[in-house]
Amino acid sequence: MKYSEAVEKACCILALLAKYSGVFTNDALHQKLQTSPSYLRKITRKLVIHQLISSAQGANGGFELARPMSKITLYDVVDAIDGHQAYFHPSGLMEKVFPDQTKKAQLGSTLLLQDFQAAQAAAEKYLKGVTMAQLIHKIQGVGK
Amino acid sequence: MKYSEAVEKACCILALLAKYSGVFTNDALHQKLQTSPSYLRKITRKLVIHQLISSAQGANGGFELARPMSKITLYDVVDAIDGHQAYFHPSGLMEKVFPDQTKKAQLGSTLLLQDFQAAQAAAEKYLKGVTMAQLIHKIQGVGK
DNA sequence: GGCTCGATACTCGGATAGAGTCTGTCCGAGTTGCGTAGG
DNA sequence: CCTACGCAACTCGGACAGACTCTATCCGAGTATCGAGCC
Numbered sequence: 147m148k149y150s151e152a153v154e155k156a157c158c159i160l161a162l163l164a165k166y167s168g169v170f171t172n173d174a175l176h177q178k179l180q181t182s183p184s185y186l187r188k189i190t191r192k193l194v195i196h197q198l199i200s201s202a203q204g205a206n207g208g209f210e211l212a213r214p215m216s217k218i219t220l221y222d223v224v225d226a227i228d229g230h231q232a233y234f235h236p237s238g239l240m241e242k243v244f245p246d247q248t249k250k251a252q253l254g255s256t257l258l259l260q261d262f263q264a265a266q267a268a269a270e271k272y273l274k275g276v277t278m279a280q281l282i283h284k285i286q287g288v289g290k
Numbered sequence: 291m292k293y294s295e296a297v298e299k300a301c302c303i304l305a306l307l308a309k310y311s312g313v314f315t316n317d318a319l320h321q322k323l324q325t326s327p328s329y330l331r332k333i334t335r336k337l338v339i340h341q342l343i344s345s346a347q348g349a350n351g352g353f354e355l356a357r358p359m360s361k362i363t364l365y366d367v368v369d370a371i372d373g374h375q376a377y378f379h380p381s382g383l384m385e386k387v388f389p390d391q392t393k394k395a396q397l398g399s400t401l402l403l404q405d406f407q408a409a410q411a412a413a414e415k416y417l418k419g420v421t422m423a424q425l426i427h428k429i430q431g432v433g434k
Numbered sequence: 435g436g437c438t439c440g441a442t443a444c445t446c447g448g449a450t451a452g453a454g455t456c457t458g459t460c461c462g463a464g465t466t467g468c469g470t471a472g473g
Numbered sequence: 474c475c476t477a478c479g480c481a482a483c484t485c486g487g488a489c490a491g492a493c494t495c496t497a498t499c500c501g502a503g504t505a506t507c508g509a510g511c512c
Contacts, residue, residue, distance in 0.1 A: 338445095348445080349443050
């Protein structure tokens with residue numbers, strides 16, 4: 147139960163784009179972050195699909211922030227990389243525990259799911275409340 | 291980013307033990323839940339290690355609830371199965387974004403970690419608030 | 435009758451596959467910008 | 474001078490391989506209970 151390491155890479159990519167507020171080619175990102183360019187491309191592509199960054203093809207192309215960092219939350223990044231799937235996928239096994247009453251059984255799985263969904267919602271609510279801009283601002287503020 | 295399916299199985303095992311409030315052998319659990327006995331044993335062992343259930347060896351042995359269901363939360367189950375690891379493992383990549391100031395860089399990774407830890411804490415706080423007894427009670431209450 | 439030994443049933447613990455996912459690599463296709471050559 | 478072509482740089486998109494985790498299986502070792510046999 148942990149987030150993909152690509153989430154951290156994605157945060158750093160966004161931070162980098164925000165810091166220099168310009169167009170970065172995939173190779174430039176690679177040189178800055180010292181990460182494999184091939185895998186970097188996979189991550190940037192996901193960010194492009196979810197419209198956190200925009201890409202320009204051809205010469206002088208590259209990646210750019212699609213919207214200001216104040217409009218990008220940590221949840222957006224996780225969602226783009228991990229694909230906002232449910233933490234818990236019930237298989238209906240609880241029906242086997244209460245085989246006598248189908249209604250009970252179905253609600254058994256459902257109730258279990260509801261609680262896990264609520265827990266997931268609590269975590270995501272927090273992540274939705276943190277913007278990348280806040281994060282960068284906190285980092286920048288320390289050095290001064 | 292999802293919990294192991296073993297979490298659901300563990301919940302069902304506990305529910306089964308609570309419903310009949312007796313000693314269940316591994317084979318009995320297998321017959322009730324229609325799950326592979328081999329894998330079931332791996333799950334029960336984790337539950338034994340974390341003292342959610344107790345095991346008795348030899349003849350007439352088996353598994354039993356180690357403490358009442360009102361003292362077992364969903365978090366306990368997740369913790370026993372998943373091993374309470376952190377959702378987010380920073381690799382210090384943020385240092386590459388702010389290479390000019392080491393202090394900034396270190397805090398970059400730290401701040402990111404803090405936010406994810408807070409999100410995780412929010413989810414776990416919820417799971418800690420739900421006891422298995424509440425869950426079973428809700429299921430039982432529906433059928434009546 | 436009491437003690438001991440062995441058989442039985444069960445858990446314990448680890449070794450071992452198979453499947454699926456995550457991480458990382460590679461290559462061909464498509465697109466844009468620029469420079470150059472031809473009219 | 475203007476247009477058209479071709480080259481170069483870059484992204485797009487998917488195919489592919491390696492590593493790791495999750496799921497699942499199997500087997501030998503250890504242990505408690507019970508019963509039978511022996512003193």
